[in-house]
Amino acid sequence: MNRLQLIEQIQQKKTFLCVGLDTDITKIPKHLQHHPDAVLRFNKAIIDATKDYCVAYKINTAFYESLGLKGWEAMEQTLHYIPESHFTIADAKRGDIGNTSAQYARTFFETLPFDAVTVAPYMGEDSVRPFLEYENKFAIVLGLTSNEGSHDFQKLMVIRNTDQERYLYQTLIEKVAGWGTPDNLMFVVGATRASDLKDIRTIIPDNFLLVPGVGAQGGSLEEVAKYGMNKYCGLLVNASRAVIYASSGEGFADDAAKASMEYAEEMKGYL
């Protein structure tokens, strides 16, 4: 899916919700846990329940890898079950030297045909470039994350050539933005301090932002929309636990539908 098609989906459906399939086998409803295809069954039910209220699904690869071969099979099958109309993200946080990143790009753009993959930027340009070489595919590079640990390095003050001081994450976003275009590059920007979004939008007015941290991690959707939105929306706001674990009984899918619908209702007001 390309950027224009994603924007069209957002405009048609009046939502910019991304549902995160961080499917933890120990947290899904008890009545599903012992089924041999438990993860896939759960995901299918969640996708069926939420697809009208979201434009994207984000698969957190860690939860699948930890199950070994069976997990990778469930990830593959889940990806193929997601409707063509939805943007698909491998939340894999990959990144390595060039020839290795090229293998990761192949993994998540060819072997598993996702539309986008999240990329860890610490190793610099040659670790990001291979993800930018595919047409109609996106690297979503970590900018400012929503976790406690984001303060450890992302908010260090960095000296630039011009003797100005800036946060590392600001310098990083600016530099990475020059390696791609809004057609192949997005950024992860956490929602825990939405006012940071305002500064980030001065650096990258046009790129889509993938915003985690709304819901379970405590970010405010209203602030994200206020400071992060651009004229094409430019936001994918992710909710994982708040949707997929909305309840844990037989009615889990209905409650996931309800939770995603509530996000979509609120988003409609901001669009």
Place this chain on the structure above:
Amino acid sequence: MNRLQLIEQIQQKKTFLCVGLDTDITKIPKHLQHHPDAVLRFNKAIIDATKDYCVAYKINTAFYESLGLKGWEAMEQTLHYIPESHFTIADAKRGDIGNTSAQYARTFFETLPFDAVTVAPYMGEDSVRPFLEYENKFAIVLGLTSNEGSHDFQKLMVIRNTDQERYLYQTLIEKVAGWGTPDNLMFVVGATRASDLKDIRTIIPDNFLLVPGVGAQGGSLEEVAKYGMNKYCGLLVNASRAVIYASSGEGFADDAAKASMEYAEEMKGYL
């Protein structure tokens, strides 16, 4: 395997070589390529040929993931084929928010019982901690890498509280070192500028360093030994392409043995 056992292996075998199994299906000898178990066959031959000259194997997960399910199976089978006497590293560069890093730790310490996994540090403390909570397992955190892109962010000048200026990678190594001990924490330190190793050793005198970039990437083993070694050796020097693709004909395993033996011979002189 714990730190003491690794040190014993190094002392007994007089080598600190790690062989990197970055097995690219398109680069292995032609006569193996069309075998259904090509990657595993190749790896077994390489392990048999090199095990007397190295103390560790590093599996680069990207090359296996890109093959999908078959690749994960080959990775699993390769790991189980590596002798108990050898330290095993998943070169996976993982790292995410705490609950997700916990899943990655489970993947590479339980589902696939490696001794160590490489970790990308950009997301900070809660992204690294879950890898430090296993007894006799190691997080190997990216410090200074050996690729061109290491200059983009790792060598930015960072302002510390004390108004001193340091490279980001120095500040990062110092901070991460406080989260663990030499018994559960190592660092990736590239060999392309071995003199940097001298400064790094003032920050972390005791931790093991995993040093890529010797061989194909151009680093000097002599300089690495000179500046990086501590009283317990404290080094694992990795060679991947220079060993496993030493030649590409029927005699590939013999040539891999020869290449690894040459590294081991040189290492013996430095120990």
